[in-house]
Amino acid sequence: MLRDHGHRSVLVLLVPCLWWLTGVLVIAYQVARSARRIARRVFPTRPVGRIEDHTVLRVQRVRAWVALAMSGALLAAYGGASDAWRQLMQRLYLAPWLALASAVLVAAVLYGAARPGRRLLMRAHFRSAGLSILKYVGAWALLPLLFGAAFTGMDVLMPHSVTETTLPVVYVLALAYWSPFWWIVYFLCFASGPALRNGFNLSAMHAALPALATSGAVWVFALVCRITAGPPPGPEALASCIPFCGPVSVTALAWWEIHRLRHRHGMRWRD
Numbered sequence: 001m002l003r004d005h006g007h008r009s010v011l012v013l014l015v016p017c018l019w020w021l022t023g024v025l026v027i028a029y030q031v032a033r034s035a036r037r038i039a040r041r042v043f044p045t046r047p048v049g050r051i052e053d054h055t056v057l058r059v060q061r062v063r064a065w066v067a068l069a070m071s072g073a074l075l076a077a078y079g080g081a082s083d084a085w086r087q088l089m090q091r092l093y094l095a096p097w098l099a100l101a102s103a104v105l106v107a108a109v110l111y112g113a114a115r116p117g118r119r120l121l122m123r124a125h126f127r128s129a130g131l132s133i134l135k136y137v138g139a140w141a142l143l144p145l146l147f148g149a150a151f152t153g154m155d156v157l158m159p160h161s162v163t164e165t166t167l168p169v170v171y172v173l174a175l176a177y178w179s180p181f182w183w184i185v186y187f188l189c190f191a192s193g194p195a196l197r198n199g200f201n202l203s204a205m206h207a208a209l210p211a212l213a214t215s216g217a218v219w220v221f222a223l224v225c226r227i228t229a230g231p232p233p234g235p236e237a238l239a240s241c242i243p244f245c246g247p248v249s250v251t252a253l254a255w256w257e258i259h260r261l262r263h264r265h266g267m268r269w270r271d
Helices: 002-042 054-078 081-113 116-157 167-197 209-229 236-264
Strands: none
Touching (some): 002 116, 054 236, 081 116, 116 167, 209 236
C-alpha cells in the first residue's frame, strides 16, 4: 500500500513538469484526426464503382503478410539493418508514383477500348478522380516546402538562447511551425492506403482498373529496384528468383480477381 501510494505521489509531482508533453500529444492528436478526416474524404475506403470481393481481400491480406514475413526473414538471414532501411525508404518513395502512373495508363487503355456511350461516363469519373490526384500530388509537393519553412522559421524568429521567460513563446512557435508539416505527413499516411488500393479513385471508371494497375505497378517497381539496387542479398539462385515472386503472385491474384468480377459480378471489359 505504501509503495503504491509513493508511486502515485511521484506521478502527481511529475505532471507539472510534463506540461509540454501533454500539449504536444493533444495537438498531435487533433492534427492527426483532422488529416484523417480530410484523407478519407478525398480517398474513401470504398469509392464509387469499387466492387469488393471479401474472399479476394482475405487472400490478398494473407499474401501481403506472407511477403512481409519472407522479406524480413531474408533480410535477417542475408542482409542487415542498412539494407532493410534502404529498401523501406525506396518503397515509400517509389510506390505511390509508380502506382499513380500505372493507374493513369490503365485508365487510358480502358477508355480507348470502351464503347462511345460508356466514354461519356468515364470522362466524368476521370475529372472527379483527377481532382483527388492533384490534391495527393500537391501534398507531396508541399512536404519539403513545409519542412524547410519550419526550419527557417525556427532559426529566424526564435531566440538563440532559451530562458524560462522565453520558453512558453518558443514552445508555442514550435507547435505553430511544425503542425502544418505533420498535418501533411498524416494526410499522406492516411490517404496512401486507400489511394493505392483503389487506383486513386479511378476504379469508378472500370471495376478491373485497381487489379490491372496494381499488377502493372509491381512489375515496374521490381524492374526499377533491380536496376537501381541490384539483386537482393542471398545465394545467387535465390536472389534470381525472389524479385519475381512478388509480381507473379500479385499478377495471379489480379487475374483471379478479374475472373471473379466477370463471372460473379457481371463485369464486362467494354461496358
